[in-house]
Amino acid sequence: MKKPVLISLFNQKCPRCREGKFFKYSALHIRFDEHLESCSHCGLKYEGEPGFFQGSLYINYAINVAMIITLFTALKLTFDPALHIYYIIIIGFILSLMTFIYRFAKICFMYLFSGVKYDEKLSS
Template sequence: MKRKSLITAMINGNCPRCREGSIFPTSIVSYRKLSDVHQKCPTCNAVLTPEPDFFYGAMYISYAFSVALVVNVLIILNYFFNDPEVWVYVSTVMIANIVLIPIMLRYSKVLYLYGVGKLSYDPQWREKSTS
């Protein structure tokens, strides 16, 4: 079986243990059930939520994503549009946040699970589960 790289697994939102099963039950373009996460990996059965409210820490990562988005939008608008009015800044930031919220929420949870979660990649997980 071909090994999936860490970056590819994180971009696809795959389980940290097997790097095959999906962490999320819905598509990334879905605005329904944005915060849902599988309790266990559908492929290797690893526990993805080790304790209740585990992903509250991901809010800090999501907040950092939002701050970075606001700063970038403000810099781009100021540089390319020669300091537009305040309503342009506010509406552009709001629209960008609404459009990008599924991506920011999802990747904040992926980064938190990979960074803080106790799961590590195990390429031989199949052999261990059958024995």
């Protein structure tokens, strides 16, 4: 049965088999950004070339900017607080989600730009 790409993306699974884990540790671990060398299920090597995942920083930046604009607009339309309150809320929000956003950007980059296609035969 074909596994939906969005569910695999949010569960941070291998882009080829959508079964194996991508990251070594949880998002709350100090080494939250380390990923496995290869998929434990299908053996796909995740980092095809050195520095491949540096491009994920662009996705990370875009997600953060989108969140800042959304949060700023929501605050402006609802409470319209003083300027320093904007800074405190937005920076606190971004910092608290930093590890999750970075990991999501990295796995998005892997799905979009690695050139790996889903192989239904590899998933159980």
